[in-house]
Amino acid sequence: MNRILYLILLALITVSCSKSDDNDNNNQYIPNVTFDTGNLVNTNLPQYSQLKYANNHVVLNNNYGINGVVIYFAGGTNYSAFELSDPNHPLSECSTLSVEDVIATCNCDDGNSYDILSGNIQPGTTGQYALKRYYVEVLGDIIRVYNN
Structure with a gap:
């Protein structure tokens, strides 16, 4: 009985584990x-x-x-790095994001904007x-940013 319960729990854990997250969500634009x-x-x-x-x-x-990367240092050991392409537009000249303070904004007519600390939509x-x-x-003093 314990062995069956163990196998069921193992199967549930295996099925619930996934490599995907919000950033690997099959975005057709990025x-x-x-x-x-x-x-x-x-x-x-x-x-x-300044970092x-x-x-x-x-x-x-x-x-x-694609259109560059922004690295943000929040303090301590908290660094974040994000793509500077608007994830809600097809790639174009206006979809490149400009950064001011902690907000990255696209140059398209709708002016989409994002927080560069969390990446969240504004x-x-x-x-x-x-x-x-x-x-x-x-x-140490080296900040490595990568995507594989």
């Missing part, structure tokens, strides 16, 4: 691209030094991600998708 900044983002370099201080961000050009944004999150790894 293709999955592979990139790795490696040791490019070094906070000892002047262009990245040593909480509530600052850096934008990486479009050599990373009020008034049309569409269902949050920003595409990328992986962040901190190794």
Whole structure:
């Protein structure tokens, strides 16, 4: 009896585990691209030094991600990195996001906007998708951002 219960629980756990999350939700607008900044983002370099201080961000050009990547440092060990393409528009010139403070906004007529700390949709944004999150790894003064 215990063995049957164990097998049922194991099966339920296995079925309930999934690799997908909100950022891998088959968004037709954001293709999955592979990139790795490696040791490019070094906070000892002047262009990245603001990432040593909480509530600052850096934008990486479009050599990373699709239209670039924003890295935000919230303090402590809390870094986030997101794609700078509006996830609720087909890729176009206006779907590239501009960052001001903690809000990334598209240049299309609807002005969709997103929080760069969490990636969440801001009020008034049309569409269902949050920003595409990328992986962040901190190794001393190096901040590695990647997607595989």
